[in-house]
Amino acid sequence: MAFSLIHKSPYEADSPLESSLTEAFRLLEPELRPPFPLTICTEAEYFNLNRAILYGILSEAHYAKVHFKHLHGIVTDGYCFFTSLVCKVVDELYAKVVESVKVQLVYVCLELVDVSAVGVDVLLVALLRQIRGGDFSESNLWLCSRMVDVFTGKWECLVEEQPMVLSSALYVFLRVLSDHCRVCLNPKLNNLKEKEIEFCVRVFRDQFHLCLRIGRDLIRLLQDLVHVPEFQDIWKDLLSRSKDVSQLYRTRTCSRYFLLRITSEMETHLRFLLTQVKLGSQTRYQIWFGRKFLNVSEKETVVIDIVRFICCAHHPSNDVLLSNVTPRWVIVGWLLKCCTKNHVEANAKLALFYDWLFFDEGVDNIMNIEPAILLMVNSVPKYIHMTHNLLEFLFLLVDHYDIDRKDLILKGVSCALDVLKRKGVVQSFDVLTCCDALSPFLKERLVKMLSWKNVSGFNHLQPVFLT
Incomplete structure (x- = not known):
């Protein structure tokens, strides 16, 4: 035999x-x-x-x-x-x-x-x-x-x-x-x-020049290791090179890096879920996926990598966007609910919003920021706590992620909101700014952010279809 x-x-x-x-x-x-x-x-x-x-x-x-x-x-x-x-x-x-x-x-x-x-x-x-x-x-x-x-x-x-x-x-x-x-x-x-x-x-x-090739996600990964003594000097050296940090923030990380953190088997199942499964039928596939890949609490951290993959490495075709296939924002919302540990949930939200912080229309892809906004607007009113938590987290990032470069981040988030409206991902932010269930403080912050780029809105939403 x-x-x-x-x-x-x-x-x-x-x-x-x-x-x-x-x-x-x-x-x-x-x-x-x-x-x-x-x-x-x-x-x-x-x-x-x-x-x-x-x-x-x-x-x-x-x-x-x-x-x-x-x-x-x-x-x-x-x-x-x-x-x-x-x-x-x-x-x-x-x-x-x-x-x-x-x-x-x-x-x-x-x-x-x-x-x-x-x-x-x-x-x-x-x-x-x-x-x-x-x-x-x-x-x-x-x-x-x-x-x-x-x-x-x-x-x-x-x-x-x-x-x-x-x-x-x-x-x-x-x-x-x-x-x-x-x-x-x-x-x-x-x-x-x-x-x-x-x-x-x-x-x-x-080989520091090779490190820079990774782009902005290099800083995201390093921040999780600043408590490790061997990386503290590296972190200090990097921060001392202000031009390098700003350049890294402005360099979009290539999608091939996000593929590195999910197995080929996991990628196959995710792409099937996001291209073949109809909205409303996804629950049993989510349950199967969770049992296979997320069934141990320590494995929760892979949610961070999956969110980054969905945002940056899986961009649906126009045909899929026009169909009733389960959209990316639905799967991202489910993944966030899978997080039982605070640090995992926080890092998963950071993975979702990371490209918002440094968004540049000439460099970045709008599809990287689409899932976050659609998750927020489509969670109103049934899952308003999701909308509230995401908006609150976004503003925390604006205020505290990198105080020395707060203007750069403010510009990035404002640009992201502007592009999302101009490209038709959302035709209105009224669903957020006029939502009675949403915190007045968050609505006020959002209005100020929108007015910073003079972003105005209408009264309904529709998906974006990119060529």
Whole structure:
């Protein structure tokens, strides 16, 4: 019986990807033992041999070096096809693969870095995405530790050949560090935290220009770590460079960074929910999603990453906007209600409003700020507490997020409100300013904010349809 790469229930259908690798190995197994045949493969034969070798590496750890020597001898495309196969295994099967295969996948990654394989940066990112936020399981902490080792051990090579992937790793490890540093009583985390901190500090000290490539969300992540002694000097140094901070605020973070903090499996389910599920039918999908990905209190922190993904990395098409598919603001509202810890809820709200604070019509995308305003206006009057809490939080950010740059933030929020009206996301703010159930203080603040940019309103709302 062939070695199974994945855990599979008796009733579960076979994975086409695993089946293709297994069948290739069965067919070509005699050719995978030395001495290797000295024949020139056709394209189809070459692809099948790559599949067989990958299966051999993943299933026969004791023979992996021999399989890699075979691969080195036959490769004709810079390892492009082989690397793409490994990426597919990580993206499609990682959550199900047996523990020994997970070990082999990291081993494969290291070998491919050594030979500068085409697409190895994509593979590194695929593995980084499998590190789950708020997950303190042994398997997840092991992957986190091994990936820190990969980036630390291959530092010189990556700096020279794949520098941008270091910024991706920095984003991931800064984010998971905020989770790991909140847990003080788990001795297993101490060594991991030290390694994560050492790597992040090294990137800041040696490759600061790569840090700046992340954009404004770099500051959002760093603020969660200012209590960590090793980051205090970095924070002070950054604040002392006033131009760098202002430039970071004005640099929109690329959506690929937000994809780093949700697994490919999670992304698939979220995109299905936001493109296929009709409004009114979403509850059972939300329940299923919550049980699968948010069922442990520590995992709540992934809500922050999901909100950021929804706002900045999932922008519905015009067809979806015109349909009765569940809109983004509904899912964001549900996610906020899932938060049981104050610090998680606060960070989730910050993730929702973050682009508002520095909004520049020439740089930013209106779809990043659309969910927050639609959640506020559509929560009136049935869920007025949601509207109240969000408006109150927004004004707290304006007043206290960065006192030294309050004018910049005031300008950003005012610009956001102006654009939301001019582009038709809302045709009126009257639903908020004239709401009797809303605090007079909040209404007064909102009116002042609107008048700052001379934003006027009408009396109804409609969605925005962007080209």
